[in-house]
Amino acid sequence: VGSQEEEQVIQWKKGNLLGKGAYGKVCCGLTSRGELIAVKQVELNTAHWEKAEQEYQRLRDEVDLLQTLRHRNIVRFLGTSLEGNVVNIFMQFIPGGTLASLLARFGVLEEGVVSRYTRQILIGVEYLHNNNIIHRDLKGNNIMLMPNGVIKLIDFGCARRVCERLSVSNSQVLKSMRGTPYWMAPEVVSESGYGVKSDVWSVGCTVFEMLTGKPPWADMAPMAAIFHIGSGKEVPELPDTASPPAHNFVHACLTRNPAQRPSATQLLKHSFILRRQEED
Secondary structure: OOHHHHHHOOOEEEEEEEEEEOOEEEEEEEEOOOOEEEEEEEEOOHHHHHHHHHHHHHHHHHHHHHHOOOOOOEOOEEEEEEEOOEEEEEEEOOOOOEHHHHHHHHOOOOHHHHHHHHHHHHHHHHHHHHOOOOOOOOOHHHEEEOOOOOEEEOOOOHHHHHHHHHOOOHHHHHHHOOOOHHHOOHHHHOOOOOOHHHHHHHHHHHHHHHHHOOOOOOOOOHHHHHHHHHHOOOOOOOOOOOOHHHHHHHHHHOOOOOOOOOOHHHHOOOHHHHHHHHHO
């Protein structure tokens, strides 16, 4: 990773911590050009350095692919570097915080706001799917907001894939997903595999989260939630205070059979999304 890597390094100064999890931490950075960036830092296991370096190379290849993506609703990746045993992933800084933090600050969101945010989430997801990328971890914590109301999808597989590839058991893979199964589709829970429709299920759970303050099955322990998601039991319903279009939208997303679940493109034509455009 020698001299070629040095050419790509962004010169930066480390600032305050923005967030942390099983994957590592994200801090604010100030570049030598005076620009604020977000820097995700992932520590590689130096006990298996040769293997870790191979994993880093694969990670960099994935980030290189993501750098080719240019979309209003997807966080912009700026590059990567390796410093010692720490992988730095440089990203656009998004000052508005996550949807999860927004809910913590303001409480549940009004349907008009949820509809506007959901439309942008779907547009970003549609773009990823058209480019053969599955997000795999959509939830309020991985969707961020610009101060002007523009939604940005973040964290779609980069650092998390490092954790998965370096882990040796399913329990560690679950930890790398930060122990949050509440947004996971039945086909993911049953290990029959991810597909683009898995993201659609997660969009439904995120809409549920925005309207109620928490995702479906959130009152259960993670393992109990996994059982209920995978068991074929009825999915939770929105409260009666939600409108019929909102009920119908979430119900469509939480269709257990992925073949019958609508696509992001189809959901963009749903009345829950369209009526807000008409009001604008």
